[in-house]
Amino acid sequence: MLKVLSDDDVESLISTDELLRSVAEAFKELSLGRVLMPQRSRIEVAPKGDILLMPCLAPSLNVFSLKIVSVYPGNIKKGLPTTNAVVVIVDPENGVPSIVAEARALTGLRTAAATALSIKYLARRDASRLGIIGCGYQARWQLIISNQVMRPERISVYDLLSERAERFAEEMSAKIGVKVTPLASAEELVKSCDVIITATTSRAPVVLKDWVRQGTHISAIGSYTPEMAELDPRLVASAKVVVDFLSAAKEEAGDLIQAVRASLMGWENVHAEIGEVIAGLKPGRVDRDEVTVFKTVGTAAQDAAVASILLSKVS
Ligand SMILES: NC(=O)c1ccc[n+]([C@@H]2O[C@H](COP(=O)([O-])OP(=O)(O)OC[C@H]3O[C@@H](n4cnc5c(N)ncnc54)[C@H](O)[C@@H]3O)[C@@H](O)[C@H]2O)c1
Structure with missing residues (x-):
């Protein structure tokens, strides 16, 4: 029945x-x-x-x-x-x-699982500072699941609308029992975190290359059309990029499509699909200092x- x-x-x-x-x-x-x-x-x-x-x-x-x-x-x-x-x-x-x-x-759970797996295979083992940009519905799940796999010492959040970030920080601190701190700018967050999740509906980059420290891992979940992007194309072009599914990324991952259209990178520069890393066919992080980007548009x-x-x- x-x-x-x-x-x-x-x-x-x-x-x-x-x-x-x-x-x-x-x-x-x-x-x-x-x-x-x-x-x-x-x-x-x-x-x-x-x-x-x-x-x-x-x-x-x-x-x-x-x-x-x-x-x-x-x-x-x-x-x-x-x-x-x-x-x-x-x-x-x-x-x-x-x-x-x-x-x-x-949707929230399976998208948060994608980020959590990217953290497992691509973030530094000693990553301890988690930052989330965009404090909406997805961010809630991203925070709950990432907190469980990463056990960060510090969690920071930022939203374009500061009252959303403040309310989110208060609610999530109570929910997960770890202090979540709202920050005043994306720049401050990016400069102070080892793992960064972008979960916005933005059409313009919210993470700029010059802010990102060596060894950072970024999971970008927000964009799903060629016109949407959360990451600076120069950042994408210079990072080790892993996607959920390459053929979907070519059609939908604005962050990557815009970097390719600007001739900053080619599709051959995408390192792997996360499934290839999980299957052991391609390596995840191999160097403490490399910047890794996981771009997920979401798959059925x-x-x-x-x-x-x-x-x-x-x-
Ligand atoms: N990758 C996936 O598998 C997957 C799954 C579900 C949703 N999504 C996408 O994730 C995005 C977020 O979804 P949601 O349901 O959480 O939306 P939401 O509207 O609940 O939250 C988005 C938040 O981002 C904030 N924001 C927008 N632009 C910003 C900017 N430039 N800087 C900082 N904050 C900004 C908004 O104020 C809002 O709080 C959507 O684009 C959605 O399509 C992706």
Whole structure:
């Protein structure tokens, strides 16, 4: 019988260990060409936002999922979430749709898992200062999961809207039991952190190359169209860049597309997909001083990873 799950149900059914294991497996399978994942369709509802359709069959996880996710940056002003989503989960053994679930939490969790895996393979082992730019819904999950894998000594946050950063810092300090400090500028944050996560809807770079110290790791999750970028193209061109899925990055990762269009780098300069690093086919960080960038636009394989956990728990 079809089960219907809320975001709260999804959150309560998924442990961080299972999440990281399943998303790592999905990334590996994706890079080894063992999932069926058509390029996602983006339907532009100009000028308000985008609706994305994201299907994936992951045979090793024994799941098919189709997520519909919308991104409406103007929703903040209306008191509505920027990102809204729902997922249909089908059992590939019999083709029966088994679960329909709200997928805001699923999206937050699987995106945070991508960052956490990038920290595991690309950040310095002694990285102790975490910074997050953009204090919205994704940032909440990014902070919760990254805090669990990294156990940072200091956490700083910044948002274009200072009251959002202050409220976020207060709420998250209480939630994770570690002090979260709002800073007055992105520059101050970048100059003082070892691991930086960008989770904004920005169309212009929020992290400039000259601010970034040697050995920093950056996970950029915000941009998903050629026009959007959070990172200085000169930074991207000079860093060791790892992506979630190269063919999607070529179409959607504005941070990289803009650096390539400016002839600062070529696609051959992308070091690896994270799945290749997880599978041991390519190295992660090899040098204490290198600057690493993980650019994720988000893949349906990550959704399938979470869907497979849900399927195993509720059917
Ligand atoms: N990579 C992925 O898999 C993935 C998954 C989900 C969402 N996203 C993307 O992540 C982005 C954030 O999503 P969300 O749901 O958290 O949105 P949100 O609107 O809840 O949060 C975005 C925050 O960024 C802040 N911001 C915007 N421009 C900024 C700037 N220049 N400097 C500092 N802060 C700035 C906003 O004030 C806001 O607080 C969106 O673009 C969304 O599409 C990516």
